[in-house]
Structure formats: C-alpha cells, structure tokens
Amino acid sequence: MxxxxxxxxxxxxxxxxxxxxxxxxxxxxxxxxxxxxxxxxxxxxxxxxxxxNGLARGLRMQRSQTIGFVSDEIATTPHAGRMILGAQEAAAAEGLVLLLVNTSGDAELERASIDMLLQRRVDGVLYAAMYHRTVELPDALRATPTVLLDAGSADPAVPSVVPDEVQGGYAAVRELTDHGHRRIGMIVQTVDLPARQGRLEGYRRALAEVGVVYDPSLVAAETAVPFNTVGGDVEAGYRAARRLLTTERRPTALFCFNDRMAAGAYRAAAELGLTIPGDLSVIGFDNQELVCESVHPQLSTVQLPHYEMGARAVAQLLALTKSPGRPPGPGMNELLPCPLVARASVASPSRL
Amino acid sequence: MxxxxxxxxxxxxxxxxxxxxxxxxxxxxxxxxxxxxxxxxxxxxxxxxxxxNGLARGLRMQRSQTIGFVSDEIATTPHAGRMILGAQEAAAAEGLVLLLVNTSGDAELERASIDMLLQRRVDGVLYAAMYHRTVELPDALRATPTVLLDAGSADPAVPSVVPDEVQGGYAAVRELTDHGHRRIGMIVQTVDLPARQGRLEGYRRALAEVGVVYDPSLVAAETAVPFNTVGGDVEAGYRAARRLLTTERRPTALFCFNDRMAAGAYRAAAELGLTIPGDLSVIGFDNQELVCESVHPQLSTVQLPHYEMGARAVAQLLALTKSPGRPPGPGMNELLPCPLVARASVASPSRL
Missing domain, CATH: 1.10.260.40 (lambda repressor-like DNA-binding domains)
Incomplete structure (x- = not known):
C-alpha cells in the first residue's frame, strides 16, 4: 500500500x-x-x-461512506431503536455510518431533509416507515439508490423490506390450534393497513388448515381513537374483546391484531372473571416487550423483525450501489418472517 | 450574496x-x-x-455540519427515539444532521466508532447513555466539543444534560401527599444509580414537607434479574410490593422507582384483592406509555424529559462550537425537570 x-x-x-x-x-x-x-x-x-481527511476522501471518490436514514415518526414508536440498530450495525460492518433525519410525516420537511442528505452525497437512502404501510417514493430519491424499510410501494421496481404479515398471523393462530383451540376470535382495528390484511389472511389460513370454516362473526373490529396510540389501541382491544367474550358461545382463544389490543383484552377478561390462560388463551402481535412483560401472565406474541429489516435493507442498498446498472426486480421486495415468541398466555382449552 | x-x-x-x-x-x-x-x-x-457540493464545502470550512451521536444501547430502550428526535430537530433547525453510531457498550467498538466520526470531521459529539448514569468520557473525545446526554461525569468540566431525579421523585410523592396520603411506601431496585439516589431523596423531601418522618421500613428494595430488562423490573416490583402490602400496617400508596416496577405492583395488588386506586394509589416514574397505558387503571407517573434532553444537548454543543475558548463550567451541567403525568392510579385514601 x-x-x-x-x-x-x-x-x-x-x-x-x-x-x-x-x-x-x-x-x-x-x-x-x-x-x-x-x-x-x-x-x-x-x-x-x-x-x-474523510471529507476529502469522500470528495475524491464521490462517495461519502454514509447512508441516509429517513424516517417519518422515529419518536413515536419504540420499534425505531431496533430498526435503526439493525441498519447501523450492518452499515458499520462495511465502514459506513448512518445520517439520520426525521420528517415527522411533513412533506416540506421531508423535501428539505432529503436535499440535505443528497447535498452530503450519501451513497444511498433507507426510507423507513415506523409501521408497515404503503408509501410513495419522493421524487427527489428517484435518482439515488433507495430501499424502503417497513414500507411497500405501489411500484414494484422500488426495493423494499417488510415483515411477512401473513406468515406472522398464521404462526400466531397456529400456536392456538396446536394447543387444541378451534373456536378462535380475532380482534382488529378498522384502518386498512397491510398488517391488517396480512394478519387476517394468516388467521384464515391457519383455521383452514385444521378444517375450521371461517366465521366472520368471530372477527371484531373496533376503531382505535386516536389512531396508532397506545391508549387508543388498548381501549379498542378492550371493546372488541368484551364484544366477543359476551356472546353466547364465546371463543376459547383470541388472536389480537397487536400487543396493545391484547392488553385491552386482558382487561375485558378480568372484568368478566375469566382467567388467562385457564379460561381464555390470548396471543398478540409485534412483541413490544414493555407491553408483553408488563401484563400478567406475560403475553405470547409474534415478533416483528425490526432489527433484521434494518440489516437486510442495508444489504439491499449495498447491492444496489455496487451494481448500479442492475434493475431492481421482484426479488428485491423482501418479506421477512415473524417468529413466534411463546410466553404464558396460551394453554389448552381444558376447562371448557 | x-x-x-x-x-x-x-x-x-x-x-x-x-x-x-x-x-x-x-x-x-x-x-x-x-x-x-x-x-x-x-x-x-x-x-x-x-x-x-456539501462535502467540499465542509472540507473548505473544516466543518461538516454534522453532529456525531454516540449511544451505548439504542436498541434496548424505547426512550432512544425521543432523545434522538429532540437532538435531530434541534440540529436540523441549524442545518445540521446527526451521524449516528451505536457502541452496544463495547469499548473496542466505541473507539472505532469515534474514530469514524472524527475522521468525518463532525462539529461535535453527543455522547448518550440510554439510562441516567455516570460515565467516563473516552479519551478520543477530549479534543472535540462533546456533551454528555442522560449521563453525568465525575469531571464537572464535561458538559452534560440529565434529568432532575430529585425534583422528579419529589413531584411524584407530592402528587400522593396532595391527595392526602401519609403512609407512602417506595419500591426500588438495588443497583446504585443516580436515578435511585435522586428519586429516594425526592421521596424524603416530599414526606418531610408534610411532617412525615422517614421510615426506612417503608422502602422495599429488590434486585431486578436480569438488570434493566422489562421482565426483571416487573418481577422485582411485584416482590417488593407484595412485601410492603402484606405488612401489618400496609401503606395506602406506593411510589415506584419506574413504571415497570409499578406494573409488578399492580399484579401484587390484584393478588391481594386490593383495587387501584380505591384501596391503593400507585405512581410510577419514566412515563413509558406502553406500560402506563397498557395497565388498568392507567398509571400516573413522572416523565423523563428525553426529547428536551436531546434538544438541550444540541444547544449546549452549538454554544461550545461557537465559542471554543469558553471553558465549560458548572452552568453546563444542566438538570431538566421531570413533569407529573397524572392518569388514573392516584386517589384519596378515602376507604381507609
């Protein structure tokens, strides 16, 4: 050298x-x-x-060895940390660091933030949503290698990394059918999101597998007010669970759209004198530890792979920057599995 | 121009x-x-x-318009998001962005990360701990403007921004005494941290103010295993609360070291047939919404000012970089207030 x-x-x-x-x-x-x-x-x-120094080196190579991380609502979700960490560690392994900007969902701020990143000649951008949803890629990013993180695009040419919601819903309900449950309710919120569609689809698949005919009266939807807040979800979960648990033939188990709604289901069960998991099994989704381990008994759930999504998004971005000629294809729309996290809220429906 | x-x-x-x-x-x-x-x-x-471009401009000015954000455990705490957001928004207001690195508490990785930041000529560094503790500033940062975030240093010449734990503990217990409680227990974990010392001190001050003599038998300490995990804290809180609530003259209210321990106290109360807040008032600390709003009734608590700490740390850093000659003094060791967040777990001890 x-x-x-x-x-x-x-x-x-x-x-x-x-x-x-x-x-x-x-x-x-x-x-x-x-x-x-x-x-x-x-x-x-x-x-x-x-x-x-590094700046001059970046100037010479026209590469800054940095990756822009653009997120919409980093502060409002505890998921952000693990997603950022996954991206940051994968980047560090290649000698790259993350330049972090937050747009708070404001279009004007987003434009300014992206300008700031492009001016600094980032090698590429991770465009992260803080819950799984469909976004439109900002025009300013069209000419820069960009990977969507926890977000899909209507345009399949934009690479993305998202959780496999269908498989996750299936894994959750499979945990219930494996314990012998057949009459399984589902509680969801009403906003139409990829997570809602996918988890419902997984619920139906797992039921079909054990020969249970889908019964729409066992799916209770309630609107979370305000949307995407802890209190709103807990309250909606409480109302939906109360509804299902006060029907004549109540379900022996509940699959909850997320852990927060499951916390509401715990409250409904307690009010009705039902013990968990003796009288009612409950499973959540997301694996928000602060919820799952604060309730008693601890909540079984399915994990959103935030760390892995961050890491995979960086890997995709590096592949893009290394072969800029390669057109992104369907293989670049990556689904990551959501593993079961069994705790103490699921048991066999022995008492029924 | x-x-x-x-x-x-x-x-x-x-x-x-x-x-x-x-x-x-x-x-x-x-x-x-x-x-x-x-x-x-x-x-x-x-x-x-x-x-x-921006890189060249940075080179010319010998300033990169970036701030390094070094944190130890970004992924393991949901506080991280608000701290980063506070710093990021304050930085953006000055046209600066954050370069984010995470060390996972590993000294070797920390050295490499800091090198990477210095090589990129960051204007300064925020050195953030993910819970309030005392740290030693890495030697590599001695020559760079650096502000400790949610961390203090044995050396008062190192500027820092931390929560005012004493005032926070005082505010929590004051909420209980204002409701008429006099026999107030405190549950804490056993590891000696600034938060533990400060919150205990606030507890004693608030009691003294209403003429209650400090009674060490009302302070129950339990070791959280594993340390600084949700499940460990909840379990320690459960044990400590059970201990206090099964004494002959049980307290009418509990001040819990954090929200997670308070969730454990909820479980102990439920087991003993005590309703909250009718039979027992409970107040937490931290304002982790995922805990506070998942339990029923929702938990009153005191907020750790993470957003504000991030923002103030950037302000201090900018002051340092603008007047590099100014020696940091005691004024640069900033304590931020922890405001009360009243929800539904505190009432007057009417039934007793």
Whole structure:
C-alpha cells in the first residue's frame, strides 16, 4: 500500500510551512499569503493527491461512506431503536455510518431533509416507515439508490423490506390450534393497513388448515381513537374483546391484531372473571416487550423483525450501489418472517 | 450574496470541458488527461473557490455540519427515539444532521466508532447513555466539543444534560401527599444509580414537607434479574410490593422507582384483592406509555424529559462550537425537570 500523503509532503513540495498549507487548503481568512503561494500550495496538493481527511476522501471518490436514514415518526414508536440498530450495525460492518433525519410525516420537511442528505452525497437512502404501510417514493430519491424499510410501494421496481404479515398471523393462530383451540376470535382495528390484511389472511389460513370454516362473526373490529396510540389501541382491544367474550358461545382463544389490543383484552377478561390462560388463551402481535412483560401472565406474541429489516435493507442498498446498472426486480421486495415468541398466555382449552 | 461558482466556471477558466474538470477533481482513474491540464484545473478550482457540493464545502470550512451521536444501547430502550428526535430537530433547525453510531457498550467498538466520526470531521459529539448514569468520557473525545446526554461525569468540566431525579421523585410523592396520603411506601431496585439516589431523596423531601418522618421500613428494595430488562423490573416490583402490602400496617400508596416496577405492583395488588386506586394509589416514574397505558387503571407517573434532553444537548454543543475558548463550567451541567403525568392510579385514601 502506498504511504499516505501528509501535510508535510505538500509543504515540502510547495516550499512553504505546514501552517501555510493548512491555511491555504482550509481557506482560513485574514492570513497574509500571496496569491502566488496559494496557487503553489493548491497545485502541490493536487499533484500529490493529498487527502487531508474523510471529507476529502469522500470528495475524491464521490462517495461519502454514509447512508441516509429517513424516517417519518422515529419518536413515536419504540420499534425505531431496533430498526435503526439493525441498519447501523450492518452499515458499520462495511465502514459506513448512518445520517439520520426525521420528517415527522411533513412533506416540506421531508423535501428539505432529503436535499440535505443528497447535498452530503450519501451513497444511498433507507426510507423507513415506523409501521408497515404503503408509501410513495419522493421524487427527489428517484435518482439515488433507495430501499424502503417497513414500507411497500405501489411500484414494484422500488426495493423494499417488510415483515411477512401473513406468515406472522398464521404462526400466531397456529400456536392456538396446536394447543387444541378451534373456536378462535380475532380482534382488529378498522384502518386498512397491510398488517391488517396480512394478519387476517394468516388467521384464515391457519383455521383452514385444521378444517375450521371461517366465521366472520368471530372477527371484531373496533376503531382505535386516536389512531396508532397506545391508549387508543388498548381501549379498542378492550371493546372488541368484551364484544366477543359476551356472546353466547364465546371463543376459547383470541388472536389480537397487536400487543396493545391484547392488553385491552386482558382487561375485558378480568372484568368478566375469566382467567388467562385457564379460561381464555390470548396471543398478540409485534412483541413490544414493555407491553408483553408488563401484563400478567406475560403475553405470547409474534415478533416483528425490526432489527433484521434494518440489516437486510442495508444489504439491499449495498447491492444496489455496487451494481448500479442492475434493475431492481421482484426479488428485491423482501418479506421477512415473524417468529413466534411463546410466553404464558396460551394453554389448552381444558376447562371448557 | 455572491453567485455560486459552478463547474462551468472552472472549465472556462482552465480552458477545458466540464467533463475534464469533473474527471480531474474527482480523480477518476484511467482518463487520458495530461499532467499539465490536471494542474491547470486544480489551479482554476482553487482560485475560484469552487465548492462542488456539501462535502467540499465542509472540507473548505473544516466543518461538516454534522453532529456525531454516540449511544451505548439504542436498541434496548424505547426512550432512544425521543432523545434522538429532540437532538435531530434541534440540529436540523441549524442545518445540521446527526451521524449516528451505536457502541452496544463495547469499548473496542466505541473507539472505532469515534474514530469514524472524527475522521468525518463532525462539529461535535453527543455522547448518550440510554439510562441516567455516570460515565467516563473516552479519551478520543477530549479534543472535540462533546456533551454528555442522560449521563453525568465525575469531571464537572464535561458538559452534560440529565434529568432532575430529585425534583422528579419529589413531584411524584407530592402528587400522593396532595391527595392526602401519609403512609407512602417506595419500591426500588438495588443497583446504585443516580436515578435511585435522586428519586429516594425526592421521596424524603416530599414526606418531610408534610411532617412525615422517614421510615426506612417503608422502602422495599429488590434486585431486578436480569438488570434493566422489562421482565426483571416487573418481577422485582411485584416482590417488593407484595412485601410492603402484606405488612401489618400496609401503606395506602406506593411510589415506584419506574413504571415497570409499578406494573409488578399492580399484579401484587390484584393478588391481594386490593383495587387501584380505591384501596391503593400507585405512581410510577419514566412515563413509558406502553406500560402506563397498557395497565388498568392507567398509571400516573413522572416523565423523563428525553426529547428536551436531546434538544438541550444540541444547544449546549452549538454554544461550545461557537465559542471554543469558553471553558465549560458548572452552568453546563444542566438538570431538566421531570413533569407529573397524572392518569388514573392516584386517589384519596378515602376507604381507609
């Protein structure tokens, strides 16, 4: 490997002091250095290929060794941490760091943030949603390698990494049927999201597998107010569970759209004098530990693979930047599995 | 404002094409460009002060308009999001972005991460702990403007922003005494942290204010296993609360070290047939919404000001970078207030 060119080399070549080199190259103002000397220093630096630091190296390579991480609502979700960590560790393994911007869902702020990233010549951008949904890629990112993280696009040419909601819903309900449950209710919120569609589809598949005919009266939907808040989800889960658990032939188990709705189901069960899991099995979705381990008994659930999504999105981005000619295809729309996390809220329906 | 110098200006001054300018300045290999032409381009670029992009501008100013955000355990805490958001929004207001690295508490990784940031010439560094504790500033950061975030240092010359644990503990217990409680238990974990010391001190102050003599038998400490996990804290809270609630003269209210321990106290109360807040008032600390709003009734608590800490740390850092000569003093060790968040778990001890 060639010896790294230092400021001393430039100084020697230009016949000036290292201080002068520094002043010229850093364009320090108010120093009395003749125009002729300045030009000699620039010429020497150029000839020697002097790279004072990472910035200069980035400039030379036209690569900054940074990845922009654009997210909509980083603060409002505890998922953000694991997604960022997954991306950050995968990036660090390649000597890259994350430049983080948050848009709070504001279009104007998003434009400004993306400009800021492009101006810094990021090698690529992760465009992250804080819950799985369909987004439109901002025009400003069309010319930059970009991977959607926890978000899909109507345009399949935009690469993405999302959780496999269908498989996750299937895994959750399979845990219930494996314990012998057949009369299984599902509680969901009403907003139409990929997560809602997918988890419902997984519910139906798992039931079909054990020969149970889908019964829409066992699916209770309630609107979470406000949308996507803890309190809103818990309350909607409470109402939906109360509804299902006060029917004549109540279900022996509930599959809840997320852990927060499951916490509401716990409250409904307690009010009705039903013990979990003796009288009622409950399974959630997301694996938000703060919920799952705060309720008693601890909640069995299915994990959203946030860490893995962050890491896979970086891997996809690196593949894109390394072969910029390769057109993204369907293989770049990646579904990651959601594994079961069994705790203490599922048992056999022995008492019924 | 002067017109921005573009690549065309450099090309015109050097008498070459813009493509040649680009090839030379970006040091594209394998182009047949004579040494004489290369030197002419570098000279012209230098004379005109050509700044092709943000990277080059950063190089010229020796400032990258980025702030390094070094954290130890971003993924394991849902607090991280709000702290990062506070820092990110305060930075964005000044046209700065955050370069994010996570060390997972590993000294080797920390050294490498900090090197990576310094190489990118960050304007300064926020060194963040994900819970309030005392840290030693890495040597590599001694020469760079650095502010500790949610962490204190044994060396008061290192600026820091931390929550005011004493005031927070006082606010929590004051909420109980304001409702008429006098026999107030406290449950804590056993590890000696600034948060533990401060919240205990606040507890004693609030009691003293209403003339209640501190009674150490009302403070129950249990070890959380594993440390700093949801399940460990909930279980420790459960054990500590059971202990206090089964004494002959049980307290009418509990101040819990954090919301997770409070969730354990809810379980102990339910087992003992005590309703909250009718038979027992409970107050937590941290305001982790996923816990506070998942339990029933919703938990009153005191908020850790994570967003504000992130924002204030950036403000301190900007002050440091703007007046690098100013020595940090005690004024730079900033305590932020922890406001009360009243929900539904505190009432007057009417039934007793």
């Amino acid at each position: 060639a010896r790294r060119i230092g400021i001393k080399d430039v100084a020697a070549a230009a016949g000036v002091s290292t201080a002068t080199v520094s002043h010229v190259l850093n364009r320090v103002e108010g120093k009395r250095i003749s125009e002729e000397t300045r030009q000699r220093v620039w010429k020497a630096a150029g000839e020697l290929g002097y790279a004072p | 002067a017109r921005r110098i573009g690549i065309k200006d450099v090309a015109a001054a050097a008498g070459v094409s813009t493509a040649t300018v680009s090839h030379v300045l970006n040091r594209v290999e394998g182009k047949r460009i004579s040494e004489e032409t290369r030197q002419r381009v570098w000279k012209a670029a230098g004379e005109l002060g050509y700044a092709p």
